[in-house]
Amino acid sequence: MRNFLWFIIGLLCGVLVMMMREGDSAPKESEEAVEVVGVVEENKQLPGVTMFETPQGNVPVKVLRIEQISESGAAIATEVENFGTSTYIERDIKVLLLPKEGENFYSKQIIQLSSNQQALRVGEYKSGGRIYPVVRITRK
Numbered sequence: 001m002r003n004f005l006w007f008i009i010g011l012l013c014g015v016l017v018m019m020m021r022e023g024d025s026a027p028k029e030s031e032e033a034v035e036v037v038g039v040v041e042e043n044k045q046l047p048g049v050t051m052f053e054t055p056q057g058n059v060p061v062k063v064l065r066i067e068q069i070s071e072s073g074a075a076i077a078t079e080v081e082n083f084g085t086s087t088y089i090e091r092d093i094k095v096l097l098l099p100k101e102g103e104n105f106y107s108k109q110i111i112q113l114s115s116n117q118q119a120l121r122v123g124e125y126k127s128g129g130r131i132y133p134v135v136r137i138t139r140k
Helices: 002-022
Strands: 049-051 063-069 075-082 088-098 110-112 117-127 130-139
Touching: 063 088, 088 117
Parallel strands: 088 130
Antiparallel strands: 049 117, 063 075, 063 110, 075 088, 117 130
């Protein structure tokens, strides 16, 4: 009986710790924090962003999760794969996503591209020694 009581106490402590960790929005040691310093505004280029004259094809993503949002509305997003109702596994692709006019992103937002949408590569964003594609979601 005593062992069972310790098991229940340990289980409750584990659940409590997991609930507290879910609310923590700070990057974990294994996660890379990306600061959005270069953002695209109407007819302007800011540090870190290079826009192409014509789109350079598509970035093969189906589901994106917003990680960080700049003041101008552009956001760093990570490709994720859906495994159930609220379980997402991160993939390797990170992009700088440009909003449509009047569109606002929010942290941890999931963006699902439909079969008639594409992530059009319209530029590059350089930060911390990495290059991210700058994408705009458009209709095919």
